[in-house]
Amino acid sequence: QVQLEQWGAGLLKPSETLSLTCAVYGGSFNGYFWSWIRQAPGKGLEWIGEISHRGNSNYNPSLESRVTISVDTSKKQISLKLRSVTAADTAVYYCARGATRFELWGQGSLVTISS
Amino acid sequence: QSVLMQPPSLSAAPGHKVTISCSGSTSNVGNNYVSWYRQLPGTAPKLLIYDNNKRSSGVSDRFSGSKSGTLATLDITGLQTGDEADYYCGTWENGVTPRRLFGSGTKVTVL
Numbered sequence: 010q011v012q013l014e015q016w017g018a019g020l021l022k023p024s025e026t027l028s029l030t031c032a033v034y035g036g037s038f039n040g041y042f043w044s045w046i047r048q049a050p051g052k053g054l055e056w057i058g059e060i061s062h063r064g065n066s067n068y069n070p071s072l073e074s075r076v077t078i079s080v081d082t083s084k085k086q087i088s089l090k091l092r093s094v095t096a097a098d099t100a101v102y103y104c105a106r107g108a109t110r111f112e113l114w115g116q117g118s119l120v121t122i123s124s
Numbered sequence: 125q126s127v128l129m130q131p132p133s134l135s136a137a138p139g140h141k142v143t144i145s146c147s148g149s150t151s152n153v154g155n156n157y158v159s160w161y162r163q164l165p166g167t168a169p170k171l172l173i174y175d176n177n178k179r180s181s182g183v184s185d186r187f188s189g190s191k192s193g194t195l196a197t198l199d200i201t202g203l204q205t206g207d208e209a210d211y212y213c214g215t216w217e218n219g220v221t222p223r224r225l226f227g228s229g230t231k232v233t234v235l
Contacts, residue, residue, distance in 0.1 A: 044224070046226075053126060053212065053226055053227070053228055053229040054161075054169065054212055054214075054226040054229070055226070056223070056224035056225065056226065059224070067221045067222055067223075068221075069223065069224075070223065103168055103169075108216075108222070108224065109156075109157060109159075109216060109224075110157070110159040110171060110174040110175075110214070111159070111161070111169070111171060111214070112171050112174075112180070113171075114168035114169055114170070115168065116168060117167075117168050
């Protein structure tokens with residue numbers, strides 16, 4: 010059974026860099042796109058970006074200037090970096106398998122931006 | 125503000141049917157597949173429907189999806205208390221790079 014497990018720092022100060030990692034356990038990594046999605050408190054879902062196992066990436070235009078998604082196929086991991094964070098970046102961040110549909114989701118990581 | 129519009133909330137009694145709409149445009153819903161997700165409080169979303177009307181593995185046949193033009197709908201029949209959740213539609217816009225989209229979300233309350 011495929012599981013996504015994610016981790017990273019949960020509390021950041023404004024202007025710092027958010028960094029999260031998502032590992033894939035129990036299933037294939039290659040042949041899929043892997044995505045990051047976030048949800049601000051009490052709000053809806055927002056797509057951040059995606060990456061293929063080959064490293065081809067696409068980003069939400071509203072975040073593209075601050076986001077980098079990378080992949081490590083040897084470890085079956087994807088990573089998210091979001092630079093220059095502000096309070097508006099406070100959210101639960103999810104990794105997910107897929108691009109046109111999101112079939113599997115990580116457990117979510119609450120990241121709070123506060124001075 | 126989301127490009128895909130859903131009613132903020134819907135409610136119905138147990139055993140009844142609820143229909144959630146997802147309104148987009150020819151740039152997204154009208155020309156691409158739609159998926160539906162259920163998010164129980166405090167948990168990650170779960171895929172219910174993909175490719176407009178295909179049920180994800182293990183999803184009850186009480187859930188069905190359809191699409192006509194730029195409007196997609198999710199029907200939930202035989203409503204149960206466990207169906208009380210937030211529901212989101214999803215699709216994408218084509219372009220130089222694709223942009224994945226989610227609906228604004230619908231809170232379903234079982235009376």
